Amino acid sequence: MRQKMAAGNWKMNGTSAALAELETLIQGQHAATSELLICPPATLLSRAAELAAVSPVAIGGQDCHAATSGAHTGDLSSDMLKDAGATAVILGHSERRADHSETSEDVAAKTKSAWSAGLIAIVCLGETLAERESGDTLSVVGNQLAASLPDGATGQNTVIAYEPVWAIGTGKVPSLAQIAEVHDFLRQALTTRFGTEMADAIRLLYGGSVKPGNAAEIFATSNVDGALVGGASLKAADFSPIIAALDAS
Numbered sequence: 131m132r133q134k135m136a137a138g139n140w141k142m143n144g145t146s147a148a149l150a151e152l153e154t155l156i157q158g159q160h161a162a163t164s165e166l167l168i169c170p171p172a173t174l175l176s177r178a179a180e181l182a183a184v185s186p187v188a189i190g191g192q193d194c195h196a197a198t199s200g201a202h203t204g205d206l207s208s209d210m211l212k213d214a215g216a217t218a219v220i221l222g223h224s225e226r227r228a229d230h231s232e233t234s235e236d237v238a239a240k241t242k243s244a245w246s247a248g249l250i251a252i253v254c255l256g257e258t259l260a261e262r263e264s265g266d267t268l269s270v271v272g273n274q275l276a277a278s279l280p281d282g283a284t285g286q287n288t289v290i291a292y293e294p295v296w297a298i299g300t301g302k303v304p305s306l307a308q309i310a311e312v313h314d315f316l317r318q319a320l321t322t323r324f325g326t327e328m329a330d331a332i333r334l335l336y337g338g339s340v341k342p343g344n345a346a347e348i349f350a351t352s353n354v355d356g357a358l359v360g361g362a363s364l365k366a367a368d369f370s371p372i373i374a375a376l377d378a379s
């Protein structure tokens with residue numbers, strides 16, 4: 131049985147004042163049954179981890195370098211994230227793939243680094259609107275999955291997040307049938323590669339304009355084990371009802 135997961139990606143949002151939202155979130159989540167994760171900007175990681183210690187909320191990074199250390203100005207290694215209190219890291223987000231030209235091969239190398247540091251790798255996949263409209267969604271996400279995920283993935287070290295690029299921050303959400311089609315396809319692809327037992331242990335999150343008003347129906351969709359939430363994770367008042375919907379699903 132896969133534990134549900136609600137992950138919040140704050141992206142490049144939040145200075146010290148935003149930690150008050152994390153405190154509010156933590157105070158309301160002592161009975162949560164889902165696994166909860168907040169990925170703040172790196173500048174807040176240590177303080178967020180201190181606030182969230184001995185709470186149901188874990189803290190994660192938004193990216194890491196593939197190397198352990200070295201001359202990579204501005205980058206962070208997986209060991210540094212772990213040292214700052216992270217237990218997970220988002221990798222291969224479409225914004226990183228677009229803004230930093232990250233390839234799936236880069237993502238695979240980062241994933242190995244995350245695993246070696248003992249972090250859960252949340253590996254993101256998703257098609258653009260043009261790819262959706264040309265009927266290429268399944269081949270695109272299938273290729274991304276194959277190339278971004280190294281051998282050695284388990285339910286303990288890996289979470290997959292399906293995030294259609296056109297649904298991120300737009301208020302547009304795929305139909306439930308479209309979400310189910312991709313999630314069922316991903317589960318099957320994992321089964322073919324890793325076998326039924328391992329594939330059944332790896333959680334599949336949906337991401338892209340998840341809000342309190344649509345969370346319950348998304349969480350009732352086939353093979354959706356939770357969500358990777360952007361904008362609605364910035365305010366405890368928005369994220370808390372999403373968590374409640376997940377707990378109830």
Ligand SMILES: O=C[C@H](O)COP(=O)(O)O
Binds near residue numbers: 339340
């Ligand atoms: O990582 C989160 C996703 O990009 C979703 O962002 P969003 O909920 O603001 O659409």
